[in-house]
Amino acid sequence: MKRRIAIRLKVPDNTAYTALVALRRLGVPVAHVERARLVQVEGESAAAMLAAVERDEELFNPNLHEIRLLDADRPVAGEMWVWPRDARSDIVAWRLAGESGEPLDAPSLQRACDVLLCNNAVEEATFP
Numbered sequence: 326m327k328r329r330i331a332i333r334l335k336v337p338d339n340t341a342y343t344a345l346v347a348l349r350r351l352g353v354p355v356a357h358v359e360r361a362r363l364v365q366v367e368g369e370s371a372a373a374m375l376a377a378v379e380r381d382e383e384l385f386n387p388n389l390h391e392i393r394l395l396d397a398d399r400p401v402a403g404e405m406w407v408w409p410r411d412a413r414s415d416i417v418a419w420r421l422a423g424e425s426g427e428p429l430d431a432p433s434l435q436r437a438c439d440v441l442l443c444n445n446a447v448e449e450a451t452f453p
Contacts (some may be wrong), residue, residue, distance in 0.1 A: 333359065348442075374394065
């Protein structure tokens with residue numbers, strides 16, 4: 326079976342923070358930004374897939390990263406996936422939330438994508 330795994334920094338993510346500040350300046354009503362790298366893995370069980378990622382030193386450092394097996398092969402509310410047009414396997418997941426912690430609404434998420442998080446000339450994005 327194939328599943329996607331999200332690899333996220335457990336230390337402060339300067340790129341996500343910079344995106345947060347820039348999006349606010351650009352008028353997007355966002356209060357929290359998270360970024361994760363998505364990889365697709367194959368395995369017989371969830372535990373085997375997680376173990377495979379944990380063994381790959383190029384992907385995972387236990388001092389810096391946390392991993393999570395995704396339930397679906399598509400973004401959830403408040404999330405967008407961005408990848409280079411020529412490399413569908415190199416996906417970055419951006420998760421955006423508003424002031425009260427709720428996922429960012431679809432129009433605001435689209436605006437964040439258009440003004441900063443996706444370069445439409447060389448990247449593609451997908452939404453829930």
